[in-house]
Amino acid sequence: MEAFNMGHGAAPSQPLNFTPTRLAEILLWVTPAIWSSNYIIARTAVGVVPPNTLAFGRWFVALALMLPLVWRDRKAALERIPREWKQLLVFGALGTWICSSFPYIAAQTTSATNIALIYSAAPVGITLAGSYLLKERLTLRQRLGMVFALAGLLFIISKGNPDVLLGIRFAAGDLWVVVATLAWIGFTLLQQWWKTSLTPVQRLFGSTLAGLAILLPFTLFEIVTATGSWVTPHACLLIFIAGLVPGLMAYLAYTFILSQLGATRTALLLYLGPVYAILAAWAVLGEAPHWYHAAGAALVLPSIYLASKRRAAAPMLGRHRA
Secondary structure, eight states: OGGGGOSSSSOSOOTTOOOHHHHHHHHHHHHHHHHTHHHHHHHHHTTTSOHHHHHHHHHHHHHHHHHHHHHTTHHHHHHHGGGGHHHHHHHIIIIIIIHHHHHHHHTTTSOHHHHHHHHTHHHHHHHHHHHHHSOOOOOHHHHHHHHHHHHHHHHHHTTTOHHHHHTOOOOTTHHHHHHHHHHHHHHHHHHHHSOOSSOHHHHHHHHHHHHHHHHHHHHHHHHHHOSSOOOOHHHHHHHHHHIIIIIIIHHHHHHHHHHHHOHHHHTTHHHHHHHHHHHHIIIIIOOOOOHHHHHHHHHHHHHHHHHHOOOSOOSSOSOOOO
């Protein structure tokens, strides 16, 4: 994880100019592929692991995997984390609890189309709120890129038929997704709004610890009221993969991208998630993509490229944060 702390000790001359900002721009394309595994896990886990139990297990595994990373600088972590406990509690509630459990709960009562449609509002919300609260400005090219990326995503959701969008009926279960979407917008903006003395790993460790405390009573309730035992090798494997891949790896990458590119540009990766999920479902579940997937991806991918490009080079080099 040394890449997340690079920048100040790097050699002054590097052949490829591999700065933290450049790394963040690469991760912008890679992170959605990591995150898309959560779509597969959520669908596979229905009837295997209860939603809150899956979320708790996912973040317990992530916490255990982070422990060696935090342990190396444990004295500083023990000194800094208590000073920011209120912020970490909010991040734990938004990211570890709501954004993890609520989509798993929603998947049991609403369609994947509804979930994808509601989540497509997240980048728009982050962009609008980010431009107002964080004073992050986008160029006309970037704004157009976001519009076409959204159009491509809606094309995929509607399967190339506008009547599908017009015919969508929202159910009570969709409220879980609405709350999760609002929580993700808040999580993203507050990561930028609240300054921190913690490293990305320390901040994620503290917020995960807080989120697990919030999740614990809901998980215990599921365990007590369960009709049978969910503890199987299949369930344990799902929990471990969820903790390692869309848990630890994806969240660390996301917070690093936020620190380098800002909230509005980072929000672009949310449009790539469904595109990568289609490929993951094809590879893992054998669900072959259709023509409208290819057409939507043809809109999304170049649009993200245009919208994520920086302005013409200025004397200042990227954004470096402690």
